[in-house]
Amino acid sequence: MTPEEFRRRGREVVDWIASYMERVESLPVLSRAAPGDILHRLPAGPPDRGEPFESVLRDLDDIVLPGITHWQSPSFFAYFPANASGPAILGDLLCAGLGVQGMLWSTSPACTELEMRVLDWLVGMLGLPEAFLSTGQGGGVIQDTASSAALCALLAARERATNFASNARGCDGRLTAYASTQAHSSIEKGVRVAGLGTERLRLVEVDEEYAMRPERLAEAIDKDRAAGLVPCFAAATVGTTSSNAMDPLRALGEVCRARGVWFHVDGAMSGTAALCPEFRTFQDGLDLADSYCFNPHKWMFTNFDCDCFYVADRAALIRTLSILPEYLRNKATESGAVVDYRDWHVPLGRRFRALKLWLVIRHYGVEGLRHHVRRHVALAGEFAGWVRASAEFELAAPVPLNLVCFRHREGDDATRRTLDRANATGRMFLTHTKLGGRLTLRMSIAGTTTEERHVRAAWDTLREAAKP
């Protein structure tokens, strides 16, 4: 494809996306495709000769779109969002167009240095501890997801707890890890991947607001140590997936510090709220964390994938993940004057993901980002008020930010029926969890284009669906 043809086709694709943005609100949010529907409409084999570009755009409308669950719909309230925005999409487009692979500083200095700068910006924007700044002993890096970030934190913790011997000698069954019963499944996955084994993961009890109990964490660590085990890693969550519960960071951090356990904090969803000073209370104690992550690809209008992972001591992380074969050696690396991000995560290669974050921050400005976060939190507060005042529903957990957990007063069957009926309308999409053993609906409000009318329409749909 020549540059001239790219120019033409590129405009067509931009127009297609702009038109998608305009009509996404009118499409059924949850795809109605049955298993195999899309598969069977795609040819069994590839074309021998190149096809005209028009046919691709046609198939996009005819075959692909019916198989899309519209994460960018203003009526998508499921899971946690993966919200996008115009500047983020264009940042990703520039990333693809430049096509650089930033594994080493030298393979594109701008890819590394822009990432360092933007991640330092975020430390200030979110009021994060200064220890995470690249200008000191720490630093930030973009990972694909919070799952990968947690794995890297766990690996560094494993190494630190074994005097940097676990990479060489492997795990020996004595390392233990800690998270609350409400922690994300990625913590358990990481514990499996890293060779500790889930039998060595302690799921610490939570309080009535689903937040980890610091005294229980302390007991679990002390008990393991007394038994000759090696506690190495504890993960707290600010904004759990099920209910947005906030683990008490300061108390947990003190437990970990006193015991030499790596303290990782996962703020994947709620971390963005810290853009607004009035929402930062959940970060109290984050200065005790060895590592932290949050996902701009959830609530900061930066399309997936973009997880920001910070460490207070980058040397520990780099020592854990660094391998330097001959074919990657270069003068800049040997000078010690540069950051080579390949040593900050599991994959070797990496995209120029900082571009989209840079574009988002510059387009919105800090105040613009805050405006949307406040808007979402206010909408969630409004929705929670409707629930509280309603005859059909009740709140199932506190609403610290933008996630409302609620259920039908008549029990799980009625809640399930409400969920299924509401999603079947195509006018909204929300998902469920279990809290205290009871089926619970999660209304997650963070869509870039979600306005009050969408939340109100969802409420009407839910009330209709809640009828016997």
Added chain:
Amino acid sequence: MTPEEFRRRGREVVDWIASYMERVESLPVLSRAAPGDILHRLPAGPPDRGEPFESVLRDLDDIVLPGITHWQSPSFFAYFPANASGPAILGDLLCAGLGVQGMLWSTSPACTELEMRVLDWLVGMLGLPEAFLSTGQGGGVIQDTASSAALCALLAARERATNFASNARGCDGRLTAYASTQAHSSIEKGVRVAGLGTERLRLVEVDEEYAMRPERLAEAIDKDRAAGLVPCFAAATVGTTSSNAMDPLRALGEVCRARGVWFHVDGAMSGTAALCPEFRTFQDGLDLADSYCFNPHKWMFTNFDCDCFYVADRAALIRTLSILPEYLRNKATESGAVVDYRDWHVPLGRRFRALKLWLVIRHYGVEGLRHHVRRHVALAGEFAGWVRASAEFELAAPVPLNLVCFRHREGDDATRRTLDRANATGRMFLTHTKLGGRLTLRMSIAGTTTEERHVRAAWDTLREAAKP
């Protein structure tokens, strides 16, 4: 950003990229930035208010471009390529525009089913074993990199060798893994991450063409087993990073099969060559592999990241990586009728990367892709001929496909001098390795827009640089 504004800004970005494509040939291939150059030109803090889009495009030219090492330059011959193309860039743009997160089938059926279909297409296109088809017991998935694919293969191997107990109980120091001394560093990184420990990784001796010796692999496995260890994983490479050496898959696969060891094959770079039936000989024996990966983001004109990872027994992989918390439960998953790709890799979330692969295959057609691969192999053959006939240089390894390894006849100092001088011209960029203890230059020819004139110019530059 409204759809209307996106339309306007999108066109500007498309134009910027088209113009970048037109001028990239004239830019110094290797960035001349010194450490900190880019960093210090970026503001210390983010803007409070949103900035006009024009200023971003201006900074892209003024600040970012001087810090770019141009992977898409036709004179980029370093590492292995990360080549892109118009349709791939537009596929990535569509991925960003749709903004779906395909962790589950139900979170966008098209994201999963298009990926299944396109990865099945590739089985046929490359003449891969039918065991890798999703219509049987196997299947393919897109991972970010070959590093991540190797890690997943290793994890499944670890689980299989322990009767699916290592996830629960952790590693116990008895599991061993095997790769040649020429294997990519990602294998060692994976062995560390997975908790086996590098002391349990056996680097098997290679022959004079840098290919793994099957009898040495057999000896190593048998010796470990006799010592009470548990051999679980062997990685072969078709197209090693240093010299494109081809490990003999059939003999190695037979060694592994006979001993119940998971046989993983890494064809990250060279796998694409199998588009052409005449280059498929290196795949002989791939039917003995438990897993295989190759990177369309290297040589198939599909921009980073896009690694295709295949397994012959998907049940083993899924059982290894699956975790299903309540908040991800859904009817489609419970029906067992769908693939949930979150269980095929470490991260939970995933982008719609199949789109770019689909666009590339449809744009070029199988014949179009073959044309470019043949072109690159022919150019490498031509370059190798020049080396062979030259007074200054000699070949350092066989040239099976598109990588030419060569060195100055006068030794490492002269080779180093040649490398540094050639790269300093800005007219080309190549990198080095060590083969047989000697410094070796690697000329990797696979740029989407690389033509004979670029290869010829590089040769002239190298000869000039080789002078005393």
